[in-house]
Amino acid sequence: xxxxxxxxxxxxxxxxxxxxxxxxxxxxxxxxxxxxxxxxxxxxxxxxxxxxxxxxxxxxxxxxxxxxxxxxxxxxxxxxxxxxxxxxxxxxxxxxxxxxxxxxxxxxxxxxxxxxxxxxxxxxxxxxxxxxxxxxxxxxxxxxxxxxxxxxxxxxxxxxxxxxxxxxxxxxxxxxxxxxxxxxxxxxxxxxxxxxxxxxxxxxxxxxxxxxxxxxxxxxxxxxxxxxxxxxxxxxxxxxxxxxxxxxxxxxxxxxxxxxxxxxxxxxxxxxxxxxxxxxxxxxxxxxxxxxxxxxxxxxxxxxxxxxxxxxxxxxxxxxxxxxxxxxxx
Amino acid sequence: xxxxxxxxxxxxxxxxxxxxxxxxxxxxxxxxxxxxxxxxxxxxxxxxxxxxxxxxxxxxxxxxxxxxxxxxxxxxxxxxxxxxxxxxxxxxxxxxxxxxxxxxxxxxxxxxxxxxxxxxxxxxxxxxxxxxxxxxxxx
Numbered sequence: 001x002x003x004x005x006x007x008x009x010x011x012x013x014x015x016x017x018x019x020x021x022x023x024x025x026x027x028x029x030x031x032x033x034x035x036x037x038x039x040x041x042x043x044x045x046x047x048x049x050x051x052x053x054x055x056x057x058x059x060x061x062x063x064x065x066x067x068x069x070x071x072x073x074x075x076x077x078x079x080x081x082x083x084x085x086x087x088x089x090x091x092x093x094x095x096x097x098x099x100x101x102x103x104x105x106x107x108x109x110x111x112x113x114x115x116x117x118x119x120x121x122x123x124x125x126x127x128x129x130x131x132x133x134x135x136x137x138x139x140x141x142x143x144x145x146x147x148x149x150x151x152x153x154x155x156x157x158x159x160x161x162x163x164x165x166x167x168x169x170x171x172x173x174x175x176x177x178x179x180x181x182x183x184x185x186x187x188x189x190x191x192x193x194x195x196x197x198x199x200x201x202x203x204x205x206x207x208x209x210x211x212x213x214x215x216x217x218x219x220x221x222x223x224x225x226x227x228x229x230x231x232x233x234x235x236x237x238x239x240x241x242x243x244x245x246x247x248x249x250x251x252x253x254x255x256x257x258x259x260x261x262x263x264x265x266x267x268x269x270x271x272x273x274x275x276x277x278x279x280x281x282x283x284x285x286x287x288x289x290x291x292x293x294x295x296x297x298x299x300x301x302x303x304x305x306x307x308x309x310x311x312x313x314x315x316x317x318x319x320x321x322x323x324x325x326x327x328x329x330x
Numbered sequence: 331x332x333x334x335x336x337x338x339x340x341x342x343x344x345x346x347x348x349x350x351x352x353x354x355x356x357x358x359x360x361x362x363x364x365x366x367x368x369x370x371x372x373x374x375x376x377x378x379x380x381x382x383x384x385x386x387x388x389x390x391x392x393x394x395x396x397x398x399x400x401x402x403x404x405x406x407x408x409x410x411x412x413x414x415x416x417x418x419x420x421x422x423x424x425x426x427x428x429x430x431x432x433x434x435x436x437x438x439x440x441x442x443x444x445x446x447x448x449x450x451x452x453x454x455x456x457x458x459x460x461x462x463x464x465x466x467x468x469x
Contacts, residue, residue, distance in 0.1 A: 092385075111355075115349040118345045125436070130451055133451050144467060147468075265425075265429045268425075268426050269426055272419075274393070274396075275393070275407075279370060283418060
C-alpha cells in the first residue's frame, strides 16, 4: 500500500515552484556553458586572452548555488555532492579549485547545522568522535593522492564515483529504527548510545549501535573519496550509520551532517595548503548554498521531494557521464 | 530500540559546550568572510592578484596559479594577508580552525568522566587536524 502510494506520488507533478526552480537551475547552467566554452576556447577557438568580465562569475555562482542549495534540501542530500559534479561539468574552473570550494561548501553547511543538531541530541558526539578520526585520517590521504594524480585521472575517477553515488541514491535502503539487540565490544567500551525525543510522537527513543568495526572500515573508504573528490560524504555516511551500524535514521542523518564538519576540515586544510581555494569561487558558492538551504527548508512542505530526488539523480548522472567523458578526452 | 514517553532528556555537557563554541565560531567566521569578501570585490582592499585576471587563472591548476603569482604553498599566503584576496582566508581559517577549539574544549569533560579512550581519540584528532593545517602532510 505504502509503495503504491509512493509510486503514485512519484508520477505526480513536483509542483509549479519545484519545476520553476529546476528550470532556473538548468537555465543558469545552460547560460553558463557558452561562457565557459568561450573562456576555454572550446567553441570559439579563441585565444586564452578572450575573457569574460570577472564579476560575472561570482554572480552566476551565487545564482546557481542558491538553486543548488534549495534542490539539495528538497532532494535530501548535501550541497557538496551536487556542487563538485555540476560546477566542474558546466564551469571553466580547474578541478583543483572546484574540489577546494566543494569541501568548503560542505564544511560550512555542516558547521551551520552542527550546534542545533548537537543541542537537540540528534547528532551524537559519542558516535561521531571515533568515526571522525578514521574518516578524517583517510580524507587527508584521499586529498593528498587526489591532488598528486593527473587531473584526467581524477576526472575519470570522479565520473565513476558520481555514477556510483547515483546508484547508491537509488538503491540505498533506510530504516527509521533499526533493530540492535546488542552493542559490539567497541560500542560498549566507548558507550556509543543515546536518547532523543521523536518530535512527531513525543516519544523518548533509546538507541545503540552494533557492527562498529565494519562501520569504521567503511568510513575509511568514505573519507578517502570525500578527500579525493572534495565531495561532502552524507550520501555514504547515512547508509553506513543507519543500515550497517544500526543508528536510527534521524541520528544517522544528524550525526552524518555533524561529521562533515570534522572530516571536511582535515581535507580542506590539505587543499588550502596547496592553494586550491580561490575566494571568487568558494565564497559566492558558500553564500549561495547557505541562502538556498534556508529557502529550501521553507519550500519543503509544498513540494514533492520524490520527483525532485529523481531529477537530481538524473542531473548527477548526466554530470557524472560528462565528467567521465571529459576525463577520457571525448 | 526502546521507546518511552517520559519528560526531559538531558543533553550531555560535552555536546552543550561543543555546540556553544561552534555557534559562536561559525557566526564570527561567516561575518568575517562576508565583510572581507565585500571589501575584496568592491576594491576597498587592493587584491594581490588582479580581479581582471580571474577568467585566466581560474582554469589553471593550483600549482601553476601559485607559481605564476609567487604565492607559495602552505602558510606562505600569510605574508599577503593584507591584500583583498588573502584577507578573506581569515574567515576560512576560522571555519577550518573552529573544530580544533571545540575538540580541545571537551577534553576536560571526558577526563573528568574518566573516559580515557574517548579523550585520547579527541586528542589524536586534534593532533591530526593541527598536522594537516601545518602543511607537513602536503607533498
